[in-house]
Amino acid sequence: MPVEADFSDPPPEPEPGSSADELQRVQLTAERRALMLTLVRRVALHVLSSRTGIEALQHIAHGACRLTRTRYAAIAVAHPDGAGLQQTVTVGAPPDGSSAPHSGEEMLAEAQRIITLGRSGRAAADPAPRADRLLAPIRRRRTVLGALCVVKATGEGPFPTDADTSLRALAENAAVAIHELHQITRQRSLIRALIAAQEDERRAVAYDLHDGLTQYVMASHAHLEAFRTAHAEGAEDEAQEELDLATRFLRDAVVETRRVVSGLRSLALDDLGLAGALEQLLSEERERAGWESARFTDGSGGRRFDTAIETTVYRVVQEALSNVRKHAGASEVQVGLEYSPGARPGDARLCVTVTDTGRGFEHPAAQTDYAHLGLHSMAERVELAGGALELRSAAGEGTIVRATVPALPASGQEATP
Numbered sequence: 063m064p065v066e067a068d069f070s071d072p073p074p075e076p077e078p079g080s081s082a083d084e085l086q087r088v089q090l091t092a093e094r095r096a097l098m099l100t101l102v103r104r105v106a107l108h109v110l111s112s113r114t115g116i117e118a119l120q121h122i123a124h125g126a127c128r129l130t131r132t133r134y135a136a137i138a139v140a141h142p143d144g145a146g147l148q149q150t151v152t153v154g155a156p157p158d159g160s161s162a163p164h165s166g167e168e169m170l171a172e173a174q175r176i177i178t179l180g181r182s183g184r185a186a187a188d189p190a191p192r193a194d195r196l197l198a199p200i201r202r203r204r205t206v207l208g209a210l211c212v213v214k215a216t217g218e219g220p221f222p223t224d225a226d227t228s229l230r231a232l233a234e235n236a237a238v239a240i241h242e243l244h245q246i247t248r249q250r251s252l253i254r255a256l257i258a259a260q261e262d263e264r265r266a267v268a269y270d271l272h273d274g275l276t277q278y279v280m281a282s283h284a285h286l287e288a289f290r291t292a293h294a295e296g297a298e299d300e301a302q303e304e305l306d307l308a309t310r311f312l313r314d315a316v317v318e319t320r321r322v323v324s325g326l327r328s329l330a331l332d333d334l335g336l337a338g339a340l341e342q343l344l345s346e347e348r349e350r351a352g353w354e355s356a357r358f359t360d361g362s363g364g365r366r367f368d369t370a371i372e373t374t375v376y377r378v379v380q381e382a383l384s385n386v387r388k389h390a391g392a393s394e395v396q397v398g399l400e401y402s403p404g405a406r407p408g409d410a411r412l413c414v415t416v417t418d419t420g421r422g423f424e425h426p427a428a429q430t431d432y433a434h435l436g437l438h439s440m441a442e443r444v445e446l447a448g449g450a451l452e453l454r455s456a457a458g459e460g461t462i463v464r465a466t467v468p469a470l471p472a473s474g475q476e477a478t479p
């Protein structure tokens with residue numbers, strides 16, 4: 063639903079102590095309150111209907127100008143991981159007459175100070191409150207998401223008495239808009255990282271083909287040529303030797319093909335089923351990592367599931383085990399598969415758990431680092447399959463990765479032997 067963008071001018075603020083009739087004063091106050099409510103409601107609608115978050119922030123800055131009777135408003139947006147300024151959204155030109163408006167970083171620092179001191183914007187902003195500016199922190203609990211600031215030019219007259227309240231109400235709406243914006247930023251980084259990872263994978267496949275498969279096929283070809291020459295010359299022993307070598311290199315080429323293909327899709331899944339493939343994966347990783355104990359428990363009852371579901375579970379375990387090998391320094395690892403039928407058809411769930419006794423980590427910090435894609439791709443895969451990923455880890459206490467996905471049965475075609 064499109065929302066009306068411009069707001070009518072608020073009625074002038076009633077002047078306390080003026081000679082105006084008391085009734086008119088009360089009426090003006092009531093009108094201003096009503097207008098403020100309408101405006102804040104409209105801003106909230108903008109926030110809900112905005113697709114980018116930025117648009118909504120612009121409406122909020124605009125609304126702030128109207129309600130505080132200023133011509134310049136700025137919103138500083140903090141970076142999603144809390145490290146500094148992401149961007150600044152402004153309305154109007156910064157007033158020349160006033161002391162220069164803050165930079166985005168200064169606005170964020172001031173918002174942080176206000177939250178830490180737990181006082182009202184104007185009081186905490188400066189030891190001596192400044193008549194020309196007003197700042198409200200945009201926050202989620204004690205975290206600074208941003209700051210909303212309005213600045214008056216010299217000679218623009220004082221702020222209305224309820225300006226602080228209006229600004230704080232708008233800042234609450236801004237918190238929702240910034241949350242949206244952060245979500246979009248996160249999704250974009252994730253997509254960029256996924257595309258980069260896909261490119262890396264393609265390159266790896268190309269190298270595999272070039273270094274492995276192509277070499278074997280070329281070697282086989284060379285030995286077949288040598289066989290033909292030897293055979294034509296009647297050197298039968300040599301011909302036989304060349305033929306054996308050519309066949310051996312072709313056999314290696316077939317093995318290599320399977321290896322390259324299994325990097326894309328696990329052949330083990332087709333051959334051994336989910337439980338078998340996981341057990342094999344665990345024992346391969348154990349050999350590679352030298353874990354003392356690696357236990358697999360199968361609570362799936364030998365069931366087969368939808369290909370996408372099995373692949374998801376397999377890839378999650380693959381990444382989780384490779385993380386244990388690379389990062390955990392663990393001696394014991396467990397992989398468990400559980401099937402629960404659920405009360406109604408369609409409620410059946412398949413749950414896989416990878417537990418290690420290693421050094422653990424503070425995962426919320428690790429999760430915002432897009433250079434490390436493993437945890438993200440795990441969560442993405444599971445989410446795409448309609449499930450949920452749970453990660454429990456603490457420094458020194460090991461790690462538990464648990465993925466729960468709908469236990470969709472294998473389709474008829476796949477179920478047939």
Ligand SMILES: Nc1ncnc2c1ncn2[C@@H]1O[C@H](COP(=O)(O)OP(=O)(O)O)[C@@H](O)[C@H]1O
Pocket residue numbers: 385386388389390418420421422423428433434435436437438461
């Ligand atoms: N099982 C684990 N034990 C200890 N640290 C882990 C474990 N799994 C993940 N981590 C930490 O989380 C970070 C992110 O993991 P991930 O997203 O898979 O990226 P990568 O494996 O490429 O580093 C790792 O660099 C590591 O610090």
Ligand SMILES: [Mg+2]
Pocket residue numbers: 381384385435436437
């Ligand atoms: Mg990893």
